[in-house]
Amino acid sequence: MSGWLVPAVVIAVIVIVFVIYLSMTAGRLDRLHHRVEAGFSSMDIQFLRRSGCALEAAESGVLDPATSLVLMEAAHNARAVPGDPIERAQMESDLTRVLAAAFGSTEDVNEIAESDDGSALIGDLSGSVHRAAMSRRFYNDAVRACRAVRRQRLVRWFRLAGSAPYPQSAELDDSVPAGLVDR
Amino acid sequence: MRVGIVCPYDWTAPGGVQVHVRDLAQALLEMGHEVSVLAPSDEETELEPYVVSAGRPVPVPYNGSVARVNIGPVSATRVRRWIRDGDFDVVHVHEPTSPSLSMLACWVARGPLVATCHSSVAKSRAMSAAYFILQTAVEKIDARIAVSEKARQTVVEHLGGDAVLIPNGVTCKHFASGSPLPGYPREGGTMLFLGRIDEDRKGLDVLLGAMPEIVAQRPDVQLLVAGPGDVEYVRRHLAPTIRDNVVVLGLISDADKVSAFKSVDMYVAPNTGGESFGIVLLESMAAGCPVLASDIDAFARVLEDGTCGALFRNGDSSDLARQALSLLADKPRRELLSDEGARRAEMFDWSTVARDVVRVYESVTAGGEKVQADLSGQTLGRLSRMGSDE
Numbered sequence: 183m184s185g186w187l188v189p190a191v192v193i194a195v196i197v198i199v200f201v202i203y204l205s206m207t208a209g210r211l212d213r214l215h216h217r218v219e220a221g222f223s224s225m226d227i228q229f230l231r232r233s234g235c236a237l238e239a240a241e242s243g244v245l246d247p248a249t250s251l252v253l254m255e256a257a258h259n260a261r262a263v264p265g266d267p268i269e270r271a272q273m274e275s276d277l278t279r280v281l282a283a284a285f286g287s288t289e290d291v292n293e294i295a296e297s298d299d300g301s302a303l304i305g306d307l308s309g310s311v312h313r314a315a316m317s318r319r320f321y322n323d324a325v326r327a328c329r330a331v332r333r334q335r336l337v338r339w340f341r342l343a344g345s346a347p348y349p350q351s352a353e354l355d356d357s358v359p360a361g362l363v364d365r
Numbered sequence: 366m367r368v369g370i371v372c373p374y375d376w377t378a379p380g381g382v383q384v385h386v387r388d389l390a391q392a393l394l395e396m397g398h399e400v401s402v403l404a405p406s407d408e409e410t411e412l413e414p415y416v417v418s419a420g421r422p423v424p425v426p427y428n429g430s431v432a433r434v435n436i437g438p439v440s441a442t443r444v445r446r447w448i449r450d451g452d453f454d455v456v457h458v459h460e461p462t463s464p465s466l467s468m469l470a471c472w473v474a475r476g477p478l479v480a481t482c483h484s485s486v487a488k489s490r491a492m493s494a495a496y497f498i499l500q501t502a503v504e505k506i507d508a509r510i511a512v513s514e515k516a517r518q519t520v521v522e523h524l525g526g527d528a529v530l531i532p533n534g535v536t537c538k539h540f541a542s543g544s545p546l547p548g549y550p551r552e553g554g555t556m557l558f559l560g561r562i563d564e565d566r567k568g569l570d571v572l573l574g575a576m577p578e579i580v581a582q583r584p585d586v587q588l589l590v591a592g593p594g595d596v597e598y599v600r601r602h603l604a605p606t607i608r609d610n611v612v613v614l615g616l617i618s619d620a621d622k623v624s625a626f627k628s629v630d631m632y633v634a635p636n637t638g639g640e641s642f643g644i645v646l647l648e649s650m651a652a653g654c655p656v657l658a659s660d661i662d663a664f665a666r667v668l669e670d671g672t673c674g675a676l677f678r679n680g681d682s683s684d685l686a687r688q689a690l691s692l693l694a695d696k697p698r699r700e701l702l703s704d705e706g707a708r709r710a711e712m713f714d715w716s717t718v719a720r721d722v723v724r725v726y727e728s729v730t731a732g733g734e735k736v737q738a739d740l741s742g743q744t745l746g747r748l749s750r751m752g753s754d755e
Contacts, residue, residue, distance in 0.1 A: 210501055213475075217507060220477075220732050227731035309724060316529060317728035320508045323526040327504050330525070364712055 207331070208342045214328040218349045221321035225352065226264075228310070228317040229274055233260040235303075235310040236277060239284075244300050249284045256280040271354040281311065282359045291361035308358075308365040315356040325349040366726060368393055369453040369736065371444075372404035373465035375422050375433055376412065382459055382483050385512070388534060390415060392719035403447050403466060405435045419443050419466055427464060434465045444469045445738040453736040455479055455726045461503050462523055472502040475739035477730045481510040482520050482528065507729040510722070513642050529725060532642055534718035537710055540623055540651035549628030553585025554693040557629040557654070559622070559645055560636070562594035562613070568635030568659065569599070574682035575689065576607040582690050586610055591617045591625060626652035630699060631692055634658040637680055643667045647713050650674065650706030655699045657688055673709040674702055 239245065240254035256277040263269040285291050285307070294300040328349050331337060372386040383404075390400045400415050405422040412418060419440060422433040435443075444466060448456065455477040458467035462482070471478060480503070509528035511517035520528040549555065560567040569590065579586055590599065591614040600613050617625065626632065632649040634656060640663045647667065649656050656674035658664040668674035675692055678684040692699060711717070 206501070210504070213501075213505055216475075217505065220734060221507065221729070224729055224731040228728055309727075312721075313724050313728040316508070316725060317731070319527060319529065320729055323509075324507070326526060 204336070204340060204342065207334075207337060211328070211331050211337065211342055214324070214331060215343075215346045215349075217324040218321070218328050221317070221324040225314075225317040225321045228314040229356075230261065232310040232314040233257045233274075233277060235307040236281060237261075239303055239307055242299055242303055244294050244297060244303060245284065253280050253284055267350070267352070271352065275355040278355045278357060282357070285359040285361040288361045288364075291365070295365075304362075304365065308362040311356070311358050311362055315358055318352050318354070318356055322351045325351045366455065366723070366730070367399045367451065367453045368401075368726065369448065369451045369456040370400065370402045371456065371458040371467045371470045372402055373434070373458075373460050373463055373467040374405065376402075376404035376406040376416060376418075377410050378433075385481075385483065385533060386459060387413075388536060388715050389719060389722065392534070392715045393723070395716070396719060396723065398723070401447070401451050401453075403444065403470070405433070405466065417447055419447075432464070434463070436464060436469070440466065441469050441473065445473045448474055448736055448738045451736075454730050456736045457481065457722075457726070458506075459483065461506065462499070468499075468502050471505055473738050474505070474736050476734050476736035477726070477732075478506050478736070479508045479510065479725055479729065480506045481512065481531075482516045483512050484516060484519070508725050510725060531718060531721045531725070532713065533644055534715035535644060535647045535651055535710060535713050537651040537714040540626065540648055540710075541653075543620070543623035543627055543652070545628040546621070546624045550630070551587065553587065554583050555587045555589065555629040556657075556689065556693075557625055557632045557649075558588065558590045558592070558635070559625075559632065560592045560634075562590060562592050562596070562599050564594070566637050566639045567592075568637045568680075571635040571637065571659075571680055571682050571685060572633055573603070573607070573611070575686040576610065577604060578683060578686035579689055580607050580610050583693060586693070587612060589614060589625060589629060591615070591622070622648070623652060626654040629654060631655045631657050631675075631689070633685070633689065634664060635685060636661060636664070640664065646674065647710045651710035651714075653703045653707050655692065655702040656706060657685070657692060659685075667709070669709065673705040 236253055236257040240250045240257060245253065260270070260273040260277045263273060291304060295304040332343055332348065337343060370386055370390055372383060374380050374382055376383060386402060386404070390402050393400050394415065402416045403419050404416055405420065406412060406416070406418045407421050408418060419435050420443060422435050424431045424433050425436070448470070456470060456474050457479045458470050459481050460483055461467045461471050461480045467480070471480070503524055509520050509524065509526065510531050511520050511528040512531065512533050514530065517528045517530055520526070558569060558572055560569070562569050572588070576588060588611045590611060593616040596613050596615040603611055626649050632654050634643070634646055636659055638661055640661060643663050646656050646658060646664060650673065656668065658668060658674060658676055659679040660676040661679050665676060668676060675688050677688040
């Protein structure tokens with residue numbers, strides 16, 4: 183009788199440990215997916231705020247008309263394509279280039295910031311470009327951590343990710359304009 | 366914004382992380398945020414109104430030394446209760462890789478989580494062995510901050526992923542006012558050295574090596590040497606030609622440090638390496654005292670390659686002597702460096718640092734989700750809940 187009991191207990195223990203491991207990994211993956219989703223919505227909001235601040239700057243009249251016009255168009259374009267990630271990344275990168283041209287020199291930015299309407303405007307804009315850049319970095323960090331777990335063999339074989347889509351990193355240029363770096 | 370900050374080390378003990386957390390909390394309060402700090406401390410000690418005690422830390426052996434930490438189910442329960450009652454928009458933990466309250470908070474919290482890494486530590490064997498368990502705690506962190514490039518490297522190697530660099534702050538207003546030491550400022554040129562006098566990489570030898578050349582040109586020059594170490598040994602080993610020009614003060618108080626900056630014509634930082642940032646340079650600049658520093662990377666960065674302070678070739682006593690003499694003879698340049706330095710220090714003021722930290726908070730809290738205590742799906746968590754009194 184004891185001839186089969188020992189191997190049976192050993193197998194049972196191995197199975198139980200294995201199931202606990204799988205359930206812990208599934209829980210871990212669930213938290214990572216949550217982090218990716220939260221990161222994405224933060225990033226989405228921060229980029230919308232950035233283009234919003236850019237629009238405000240363009241409409242405020244503190245910039246010259248040519249800059250205002252280009253900036254307004256770029257900001258509108260970035261806000262016009264919320265559903266298409268690739269198109270949106272392109273438009274946000276374009277907005278970054280316009281912002282870099284408009285706020286590229288510290289002297290110019292200082293001058294705007296010293297005017298009555300300018301100081302709050304520059305403050306808001308600077309905050310929004312810094313936050314947007316950071317939020318993308320944090321989102322991509324979450325994507326990288328999530329992918330590392332999803333690539334594991336056991337995770338793929340046992341389909342622990344369920345129906346959650348494979349996370350995609352956000353690749354675009356969101357560098358902070360030179361004149362706003364230290365603000 | 367409601368911010369919960371977790372300090373891993375004994376609140377009443379001296380230490381860089383505690384000072385950082387205190388300065389950050391006060392800067393955030395001044396900005397109008399609501400702040401609660403969870404920190405280990407003795408129950409009897411009187412704490413600031415925004416500090417919540419997590420109980421007395423217990424000494425345990427870890428990583429080759431004895432660490433005083435709060436671990437175990439009782440601490441986990443306290444952290445969980447603090448998070449639940451705090452209703453925080455964001456929880457900010459410090460040093461999440463040390464076995465401490467911070468690690469517990471990562472493990473218990475669900476929602477916007479920010480971590481700051483201060484030190485560069487070698488990966489321990491326990492950290493490699495417990496990688497899986499550690500990951501379940503630290504991979505929930507939404508945003509990582511490093512206080513130095515070295516600390517950032519540690520984050521990349523140990524935790525995976527990147528970190529935003531936000532260096533430590535200086536409280537500029539502490540250095541802006543203060544009166545000189547009695548008998549100062551004096552004529553003839555006065556220089557100041559600060560730092561451990563018997564630690565090679567602080568570079569006192571390089572500076573003393575430059576003194577004969579400086580004294581030969583300016584016989585009335587004086588060098589004040591302040592910092593802990595064997596004062597008598599340094600006094601005895603001064604070359605006879607410079608003995609009358611060097612005053613060894615030994616360890617001085619923080620208040621006297623401010624006075625010392627106000628008493629001299631320049632502060633000299635001859636450090637030969639091992640500096641990741643150079644907070645003392647910024648303190649000197651905030652006090653309006655011009656800086657002459659070795660051209661190591663960290664210092665060149667703080668001094669913007671020489672626009673906010675003078676640089677000399679690292680380890681080169683005769684270059685130090687040349688630069689010091691030219692600066693002592695050039696009052697307009699010293700005044701310019703004093704102005705530029707004060708402007709530069711302002712950029713590292715705690716209010717600026719706190720603004721950058723708040724931007725990190727905002728970039729992970731835009732979803733509007735609050736921090737909740739969460740132990741679901743964590744076997745060890747269920748055990749600790751069974752052990753608690755609820």
